[in-house]
Amino acid sequence: MQQIAEGTCFVDVEYLGNEYYIACAVLEGADGIALIDPGPAVSLPGLERGLAHGGYNLDDVTDLLLTHIHLDHAGGTGTLVKRNPNIRVYVHERGARHMINPERLLASAKRIYGDQMDAMWGEFLPVPEENVEVLTGGEELSSGGRALAVAYTPGHASHHVSYFDATTGIAYVGDTAGIRIANEPVTLPVTPPPDIDLEAWEESLQKIEAWSPERLFVTHFGADDNVAGTLDQLRTRLMQWSLYVRRGMQSGSPPEECTKAFIKWVVEDLEQNLSPDKVPVYQVSSMPEMSWHGLARYWRKKEEKA
Ligand SMILES: [Zn+2]
Structure with a gap:
């Protein structure tokens, strides 16, 4: 675990044995931890190793906050809930039904990844409906020991949300701010089918800017202080x-x-x-x-x- 602010860390889940691919943020509350985007099932051992490093195990996890349901962000969710049925899963209303009934999501992923599916992502178990907390954007959550604002931020995906922790000034933006390995000079978009919507994306960036975040936490990969520079490059x-x-x-x-x-x-x-x-x-x-x-x-x- 690497600390990025008071009570806030992230784990490099070491996706397929590699660094810098998928970062899972960890909010450390007194009554348990919240994870933002746990990653796919195939890298859950890496996530657990990282958590153990910080003295945590899956029993400490109270909440999973999903930015969106793409496999690289949310694939391991059902497996985590199976192992700790007390976990609450926060997800946008347009993604919630696919977490509960993933058949359609998996069928479309299968068309893209073919027989590489299992090797790339591992299992994708459904999440029981009673564990799901549906978001629409605009909520104020209490999770991982802090208050988090939720914004609906489509563009990369039609069911994408971002979270803002005003205490640390960190906005957790999933793929909405593109990909940027912390301290590297390049920000790149990632624009897979089927939901790309550039107009909606721009509105989402403006919502993120309205928070005036001091840092952006992007899943790929890590926390970045150069908020204006990152968003500027992404737009360009x-x-x-x-x-x-x-x-x-x-x-x-x-x-x-x-x-x-x-x-x-x-x-x-x-x-x-x-x-x-x-x-x-x-x-x-x-x-x-x-x-x-x-x-x-x-x-x-x-x-x-x-
Ligand atoms: Zn992603």
């Missing part, structure tokens, strides 16, 4: 990415060629701005191929509406 790259994808679609080139060119362009950007050891981490976390499809879907939906 989101715009550049979306225009690149639209130009590709308009060019009439086959999608496979467009995605190939996009991936190459993204990797060049990373290579110019990062040390070589960090390039693969960003590349895997930002999923450029999936991100191309997510933005292409955004543009198609927009055209259908027009």
Whole structure:
């Protein structure tokens, strides 16, 4: 566990044995701990190792606060609840039913990951309905010993929420502020299908800014003090990415060629701005191929509406 503020730590869950992929925030209350985005089942042993380091085990966990239900953030939730049935799971109303009945979520993930599903994520157990606390945004929660504000922050996912702890000034923003390994100079969006909505995303960024956070905690990866710089880069790259994808679609080139060119362009950007050891981490976390499809879907939906 690494401390980021008074009573606030995070665990690198060592996703598939690697550092810097998935960070789970830990709010240490007197009556138990709350975890923000526990990660997938496949890295729960890493999460438990990290917690044990801080003197905690799963019996100490009272709440799981999900930013959204993508497998890399929430896949291990049902397994944790099975092992400690007292855990409350907080999730946006549009994600809640998929945590209770994950069949559809898993079927669509299976289309993306195929036979790599189990190796990449592990099991995804349903969460009993009685453990689920449904959020819509605007709530004030008491969790992990503190007061947390909840905001509905769609854009990356239609069921994404962010949490703000005014005591520490930390906003827990999941993937809404993109990915940025703490202290590295690059912030990248991640834009997988099916929910990407750039207009909603911008509104969500403004909600986060309205909190005036001192730090952003992003799942991929860690706490970052340069709030304005991170959001500025995110906005710039989101715009550049979306225009690149639209130009590709308009060019009439086959999608496979467009995605190939996009991936190459993204990797060049990373290579110019990062040390070589960090390039693969960003590349895997930002999923450029999936991100191309997510933005292409955004543009198609927009055209259908027009
Ligand atoms: Zn993610």
